[in-house]
Each structure stands twice: as C-alpha cells, then as structure tokens.
Amino acid sequence: xxxxxxxxxxxGLGRLFSLRGATxxxxxxxxxxxxxxxxxxxxLSVRNLLNILDQITVLGIMAVGMTFVxxxxxIDLAVGSVLALAMMVMGYLSNDxxxxxQLAIVVALIVAAGTGAVSGLLVTAFxxxxxxxxxxxxxxxxxxxNMITDGQQIVGFPGWFxxxxxxxxxxxxxxxxxxxxxxxxLGWAFLRYTSAGRxxxxxxxxxxxxxxxxxxxxxxxxxxxxxxxxxxxxxxxVLAARLDSVQPSSGFTYELDTIAAVVxxxxxxxxxxxxxxxxxxxxxxxxxxxxxxxxxxxxxxxQQVVIGLVIALAVAAEALKKK
Amino acid sequence: xxxxxxxxxxxxxxxxxxxxxxxxxxxxxxDVRAGEVVALLGENGAGKSTLxxxxxxxxxxxxxxxxxQGAPYAPATPRQAIDLGVGMIHQELRLLEHLSIAENxxxxxxxxxxxxxxxxxxxxxxxxxxxxxxxDVSPTRLVRGLSTANQQxxxxxxxxxxxxxxxxxxxxxxxxxxxxxxxxxxxxxRLKADGVAIVYISHRLEEIKRIADRVVVMxxxxxVKEFDSADVAVRTIVxxxxxxxxxxxxxxxxxxxxEVVLSVRGLSGANGAFRDVxxxxxxxxxxxxxxxxxxxxxxxxxxxxxxxxIAAGEVFxxxxxxxxxxxxQSIRNGIVLVPEDRKLQGLxxxxxxxxxxxxxxxxxxxxxxxxxxxAVVRFADEQIRRFGVKGRAQQRADEMSGGNQQKVVLAKxxxxxxxxxxxxxxxxxxxxxxxxxxxxxxxxxxxxxxxVIVVSSDLExxxxxxxxxxxxxxxxxxxxxxxxxxxxxTVMELATR
Numbered sequence: 001x002x003x004x005x006x007x008x009x010x011x012g013l014g015r016l017f018s019l020r021g022a023t024x025x026x027x028x029x030x031x032x033x034x035x036x037x038x039x040x041x042x043x044l045s046v047r048n049l050l051n052i053l054d055q056i057t058v059l060g061i062m063a064v065g066m067t068f069v070x071x072x073x074x075i076d077l078a079v080g081s082v083l084a085l086a087m088m089v090m091g092y093l094s095n096d097x098x099x100x101x102q103l104a105i106v107v108a109l110i111v112a113a114g115t116g117a118v119s120g121l122l123v124t125a126f127x128x129x130x131x132x133x134x135x136x137x138x139x140x141x142x143x144x145x146n147m148i149t150d151g152q153q154i155v156g157f158p159g160w161f162x163x164x165x166x167x168x169x170x171x172x173x174x175x176x177x178x179x180x181x182x183x184x185x186l187g188w189a190f191l192r193y194t195s196a197g198r199x200x201x202x203x204x205x206x207x208x209x210x211x212x213x214x215x216x217x218x219x220x221x222x223x224x225x226x227x228x229x230x231x232x233x234x235x236x237x238v239l240a241a242r243l244d245s246v247q248p249s250s251g252f253t254y255e256l257d258t259i260a261a262v263v264x265x266x267x268x269x270x271x272x273x274x275x276x277x278x279x280x281x282x283x284x285x286x287x288x289x290x291x292x293x294x295x296x297x298x299x300x301x302x303q304q305v306v307i308g309l310v311i312a313l314a315v316a317a318e319a320l321k322k323k
Numbered sequence: 324x325x326x327x328x329x330x331x332x333x334x335x336x337x338x339x340x341x342x343x344x345x346x347x348x349x350x351x352x353x354d355v356r357a358g359e360v361v362a363l364l365g366e367n368g369a370g371k372s373t374l375x376x377x378x379x380x381x382x383x384x385x386x387x388x389x390x391x392q393g394a395p396y397a398p399a400t401p402r403q404a405i406d407l408g409v410g411m412i413h414q415e416l417r418l419l420e421h422l423s424i425a426e427n428x429x430x431x432x433x434x435x436x437x438x439x440x441x442x443x444x445x446x447x448x449x450x451x452x453x454x455x456x457x458x459d460v461s462p463t464r465l466v467r468g469l470s471t472a473n474q475q476x477x478x479x480x481x482x483x484x485x486x487x488x489x490x491x492x493x494x495x496x497x498x499x500x501x502x503x504x505x506x507x508x509x510x511x512x513r514l515k516a517d518g519v520a521i522v523y524i525s526h527r528l529e530e531i532k533r534i535a536d537r538v539v540v541m542x543x544x545x546x547v548k549e550f551d552s553a554d555v556a557v558r559t560i561v562x563x564x565x566x567x568x569x570x571x572x573x574x575x576x577x578x579x580x581x582e583v584v585l586s587v588r589g590l591s592g593a594n595g596a597f598r599d600v601x602x603x604x605x606x607x608x609x610x611x612x613x614x615x616x617x618x619x620x621x622x623x624x625x626x627x628x629x630x631x632x633i634a635a636g637e638v639f640x641x642x643x644x645x646x647x648x649x650x651x652q653s654i655r656n657g658i659v660l661v662p663e664d665r666k667l668q669g670l671x672x673x674x675x676x677x678x679x680x681x682x683x684x685x686x687x688x689x690x691x692x693x694x695x696x697x698a699v700v701r702f703a704d705e706q707i708r709r710f711g712v713k714g715r716a717q718q719r720a721d722e723m724s725g726g727n728q729q730k731v732v733l734a735k736x737x738x739x740x741x742x743x744x745x746x747x748x749x750x751x752x753x754x755x756x757x758x759x760x761x762x763x764x765x766x767x768x769x770x771x772x773x774x775v776i777v778v779s780s781d782l783e784x785x786x787x788x789x790x791x792x793x794x795x796x797x798x799x800x801x802x803x804x805x806x807x808x809x810x811x812x813t814v815m816e817l818a819t820r
Contacts, residue, residue, distance in 0.1 A: 212660060
C-alpha cells in the first residue's frame with residue numbers, strides 16, 4: 001500500500017495521478033525516450049516532440065472512449081469504421097450538399113454517437129456479446145462510409161479547417177492537439193471524480209454486484225458505447241483536418257491500435273481496473289515508438305513486428321508482476 | 324479408538340508459513356492415519372486453509388517437514404501432490420459444467436489408445452468410481468444440472484480415480500441440504516472403510532461430532548487443542564476455537580411494537596420459484612424465513628428487493644405501492660438486500676473496501692456529482708469503525724475473512740439508513756465467533772426501527788434471531804409462527820408439508 005495514512009489519503013499528489021497499475025508502462029516509456037535521445041540526433045527536439053503529439057491525436061481521442069468500454073468489460077471493434085463513416089458524412093454534407101462545415105461536423109458526430117447507441121442497445125437489450133455487436137457495426141459502418149461516395153474520396157475544405165491541425169498557437173499547440181488534451185482531461189476527471197465514472201469500475205468488476213448496488217448497468221453500458229462512437233467520430237474530424245480530405249478507407253485497423261494502446265496502458269481486458277493516465281502512456285508508447293523507428297530508418301514492415309512485440313511484452317510484464 | 328495405534332500416513336512437524344514479515348502458521352504438528360477422519364476446526368483466519376493448501380501442494384511452507392507414507396514429502400505443485408495420492412476438494416467446486424462427468428473425472432489425464440481418446444475406457448473407469456461412491460448417474464451425463472451434492476461426489480470421484488489415499492474436504496457441506504449431507508456422510512464412511520484418510524474442514528460442529536474420529540482445533544496460526552474423539556461437547560470445542568468461554572450465541576431479541584412497515588401481498592415470482600406469498604413486517608421486527616433448499620426463499624426475497632422479476636402481487640412500504648422493477652428502485656425506497664453469495668453478488672472482490680462501500684453510497688460520497696478518493700476513504704473509514712470491520716479502507720475485499728467481508732456488505736447498505744433490510748444467509752461460511760457480531764448488528768438494526776428479514780438454512784439461527792418465522796415449502800407459504808410457538812419441530816413440520 002502506498003498510502004495508509006488517512007490524513008494524506010485524499011490530498012497526496014501520488015494519489016491524484018495514481019496510475020492504477022501503469023507504473024511499468026511509464027518506466028518503459030521513459031526508457032524508450034532515453035534510448036531514442038541517444039540513438040538519434042533528432043528525437044529530442046521540440047519540433048519532433050510536437051510532431052509526435054500531432055501524430056497521436058487521432059489515436060489518443062479514440063483511446064479515451066475505448067478505455068471506458070474496456071473498463072466495463074466490453075470491447076468496441078467499430079471505432080475505425082465509425083471514424084471513416086463520420087469523415088464521409090461530414091465531407092458529403094459540406095462539399096456535396098453545401099452545408100456549412102461546422103454544421104456538417106455536428107451531424108457527423110451525431111451519426112457516430114448513434115452507431116454507438118445501436119451497439120450499446122444490441123449489447124444490453126438483445127444480449128449480443130460486445131465483440132459480435134461491434135464487429136457487426138464495424139462492417140455496417142465501413143459499408144455505409146463507402147456507399148456515400150461509392151468509395152471515392154472528397155477533397156477541398158475551407159482553409160481554416162486544415163489550419164486547425166497546422167497553426168501552432170503560442171508556438172506549440174495546434175487546435176487538434178489541444179482538443180486531444182481536453183478529451184484526456186475530461187475523460188480523466190470523469191472517471192476519477194464523478195460517481196458515474198466510478199460506477200464503470202463497479203460494472204467492470206462485477207456487473208451483478210453493481211446492479212444489486214443500485215447502479216443502472218444497462219444505461220451506463222449504452223452510454224459508454226455512445227461516448228466511444230462519439231469520440232471515434234471526433235477523431236475522424238481531426239483526421240480529416242490533418243489530411244484536408246476524407247476517404248472511406250480511413251481508419252482501417254485503427255480499432256486494433258486503440259485497443260493495444262489501452263491495454264499497454266494497464267487497463268485490464270476483463271474489466272474493472274485501469275484508467276486514463278495509463279491509456280495516455282499507452283498512446284505515447286505507440287506514438288514514440290512509431291516516430292523513433294521512423295527516425296532510425298526502420299522499414300514499416302519491421303515496425304509492425306516491433307509494435308507487436310511491445311504489446312505482448314507490456315501485457316506479459318503486467319501479468320507477471322501480479323503473480 | 325484403535326486407530327491411534329496405527330502409524331500415521333501423513334505427519335507434519337513444525338510447519339510454519341510466513342507472508343513477508345507476518346507469520347500465519349507458527350509450527351504445526353499433525354498426524355493423520357489411514358481410514359480416519361480428522362476434523363480441522365477454527366475460525367476464519369485461524370490458518371486451517373493455509374495448512375490444508377500446504378498439504379495439497381498449492382502453498383509452500385516456510386519451514387518444517389512433512390512425511391507421506393513413510394517418505395519425505397514436499398509437493399511443489401498440486402499436481403505432484405495428486406500424483407502421490409493427496410487430493411483436495413475445494414469449497415468452491417471446480418468442475419467444467421459443459422463437459423460430461425467422465426470427462427471431468429479424467430480431465431488432463433484422459434486415457435488414450437494409440438494417441439486417441441479411449442472414451443469407452445474413460446467412461447467405464449468413471450462409472451466404477453461413481454459406483455464406489457454409490458452415485459447412480461451415467462458418466463456420459465453433463466455436469467451442468469447435477470445437484471450440488473452430486474457435483475461434490477463427482478469431485479471426490481475425480482480424486483479417487485487418481486488413487487487418492489488422503490482427501491482434504493474443505494467445507495463440503497456448506498452448500499448441501501440435510502439429505503444431501505447424509506448421502507455425503509455415507510460415502511465418507513465407505514472411503515474410511517477403504518482406508519482413505521480424510522482431513523475434514525467445516526464450521527458445522529454438529530456434523531463434526533457425527534463424522535470425525537479426531538478433532539484438531541486451530542486458532543491464530545497455532546494448534547490449540549486436539550481431541551482424540553469427537554465425543555466432546557460442542558461448547559467445549561467452540562470455546563477452544565474462540566479462546567474464551569461463550570456467553571450466549573444470540574443476543575436478546577427485542578419485541579417490536581411499531582406500525583407495519585412492509586407488506587407483501589399475493590407475490591409470485593416470474594420464474595415460478597414461489598407463488599402467492601403474503602406477509603407483513605413491522606417496525607423493529609426481525610422476520611425470519613425458513614424452509615428447505617429449493618423452497619423458494621432466496622427467490623422470494625430477491626423479488627421483494629427488485630433483484631428478480633415479479634409475475635404477480637404487490638409490495639407496500641408504509642402503505643405506498645413500491646412493487647419493485649429494479650434493485651435501483653428498491654434501494655431508493657429504502658429496501659436493501661444483503662445477498663446470499665457475498666463473493667458473486669455482494670462485493671467486487673478485487674476492488675478496495677472503500678470503493679465497494681462507495682458504489683452503494685454514491686450520493687453520500689459525492690458533492691454535486693463529484694467524488695474524490697479522499698471522500699470515499701473517509702466515508703468508508705467511518706462505516707468500518709461503526710461496524711467493527713477489521714481492516715483498512717484501502718484493503719482489497721478479497722484479502723479479508725468471510726466475517727469481515729459480510730460486515731462490509733452490511734456496512735455498505737446500513738450507511739444509507741434503510742427502512743427494510745433483507746439478509747439472505749447472513750452467516751454462511753462465517754465462523755462462530757464472527758457470527759455473534761453479525762447477530763448483534765441485526766438486533767441493533769431492529770432496535771433502531773428497521774424492519775429486518777432474515778433468510779437462513781440454519782434453523783437454529785432463524786429461531787434464535789426472529790420475532791416471527793415464515794415457513795416455505797416447494798414455493799408455497801405453509802405458515803407463519805410466533806417466536807413462542809416456533810421451534811425446530813413446528814418449523815420442520817411446516818417445511819416438509
């Protein structure tokens with residue numbers, strides 16, 4: 001036990017940023033950064049570190065929703081496809097239907113949240129396992145995304161849209177990175193400081209105990225999938241801003257990267273343990289690793305192998321530590 | 324007893340076990356002879372579980388020696404212990420429900436011929452073991468749907484198929500009814516006659532007297548007493564277990580005088596487990612519900628508290644219709660359930676006590692919807708002190724003894740000041756000393772004006788704490804007895820009607 005003294009239990013900094021089992025990954029991240037600082041000239045520069053932040057925005061935003069889902073013992077395989085669907089809805093409404101882009105974004109986010117609501121209802125009302133419900137949604141959303149333009153991409157958005165991902169306010173923060181940080185902060189505060197957020201831990205720990213304790217498990221479950229869908233849609237908007245284009249094949253296998261980031265960050269697939277600080281570390285590990293391997297000139301194929309090994313190692317190390 | 328003349332098959336000398344700086348076993352000596360039943364008794368936390376796990380090879384001792392059938396014995400894994408003939412039947416059965424009995428008996432060691440599973444051989448051998456235990460079911464039958472007693476026997480068959488010469492039975496009757504217990508005892512007698520040595524762990528002292536040849540009592544990691552016959556007064560054994568002489572097990576029960584708080588009318592469960600039940604509970608009353616296994620008691624109280632759906636009937640609280648649709652709704656109305664199975668329904672075992680208490684008291688630990696760890700821990704600390712839970716708020720629930728876990732489940736509800744508290748099997752798996760503490764909480768609740776419903780399979784317990792007793796049989800309500808007229812005879816008459 002880190003803290004046993006009641007007087008300090010609520011106020012200690014250690015508890016405030018409690019990593020809920022993610023200290024191992026944090027050590028790994030630090031070691032990785034130290035190694036890359038020495039192995040490359042360019043890793044440890046403000047410019048490169050800002051690049052990494054830009055590169056992880058999409059993954060980071062989706063990983064917050066996925067953390068909620070995995071915390072309650074679920075899984076959301078649809079996020080990659082929902083990201084693409086949201087992008088296409090936004091692009092179609094603004095460029096083909098002539099809606100203002102702001103309004104198109106809002107509709108896209110509503111559609112994305114709606115896919116989550118459908119997944120959540122399938123899980124709670126029909127008893128479909130989360131794996132299957134979201135697998136089905138993954139296929140449906142990808143198909144819909146393709147149907148909108150018959151597989152074509154859409155390019156050419158108003159100038160301010162792309163600039164959200166380019167202009168660095170105060171010399172370092174783009175709007176998209178800022179958005180990710182806000183999502184991190186809200187997700188963290190929600191899990192840590194609201195009773196609804198804490199109920200997610202109870203549901204993941206033992207859904208029957210949670211139900212008998214008076215927690216509305218079904219509503220919470222639907223809510224979690226809605227948030228996951230919504231954040232996947234938001235990540236789609238961010239990706240569109242970064243690319244200044246939308247295409248229906250975007251986000252392919254992003255669900256796997258997202259799950260990997262959450263699991264590396266110490267959130268247990270069986271539910272009930274984990275949190276946003278760990279997920280942020282998981283996202284950073286994947287981001288730093290990709291960036292570092294690029295700087296080292298490692299081929300994309302080898303990168304896949306390395307990332308696979310890191311996922312296996314991170315989870316194995318946690319499992320060993322528990323023994 | 325002549326058995327004491329034979330040389331022991333298993334001897335333990337100076338067995339110690341430490342976790343970090345804490346020593347939980349302080350040098351235990353134990354002899355077990357072939358064909359005898361040694362009862363291992365003690366309160367939860369006395370060390371009997373640790374000791375039996377050491378014998379079964381799941382835990383390694385820190386010091387001490389063991390010999391088994393004359394040779395030094397130090398199993399590194401349960402598998403090694405089993406190979407040497409030492410088997411343990413755990414309290415929670417570990418059968419694979421979707422496989423057949425035969426497959427369960429030979430799991431991991433399926434007999435093969437030429438590399439292919441020899442089903443016939445497997446089924447024949449399983450059949451032989453089942454017969455040896457007098458269990459008349461087909462070995463090809465799936466384990467799912469077997470009664471708990473029969474599942475227990477399958478576990479024993481599994482151990483016997485591996486030529487076990489020593490069986491450790493950990494609370495084998497905890498989930499068994501009277502007849503099932505009888506059946507198990509007859510099989511234990513048979514095993515004894517076969518020369519199998521048995522270490523028997525139980526909280527039910529009456530059955531120890533029936534089945535055991537010798538009694539070993541442990542307390543706080545020491546062997547405190549050994550009786551060479553089980554013909555010892557229960558009180559003597561209990562006093563050895565708790566280390567003090569017992570006053571009365573049950574506190575004095577107050578007489579209720581208040582108005583009717585809860586009234587249940589014509590209630591029937593959606594799953595058909597009970598029909599047309601009606602009763603009233605008054606302010607400050609302790610209302611017992613008795614009946615045999617399968618009478619529908621648990622289903623009834625789960626329906627009253629919203630945990631299970633209702634087919635017909637109403638529940639009124641102070642004259643207001645509160646027929647529940649969800650546990651959430653019942654809890655809001657002040658009707659709470661302390662469920663039968665703490666580990667599956669009462670607690671998130673790998674979360675802390677503070678979190679567990681917080682889950683049921685989200686209003687109390689939050690301000691404007693915001694919660695802090697500090698608030699959760701402070702609130703839990705308060706409840707822990709109030710209910711005398713031994714432990715700290717940050718401790719994980721599964722690190723505590725059964726009695727303390729139950730107090731946490733109680734504490735999490737009582738902190739809400741409920742109007743009706745329903746306790747389903749409140750002392751199951753809890754040792755004698757801790758039970759009286761639970762009874763005291765129950766009585767204190769009644770005194771404070773709460774209407775209390777207690778469901779129990781332990782007849783003495785229902786009679787001991789209740790003002791009135793509702794008796795059920797096969798889903799029907801067969802009578803309500805006043806404290807004065809309720810005794811084991813009158814209740815059993817109604818329960819078997």
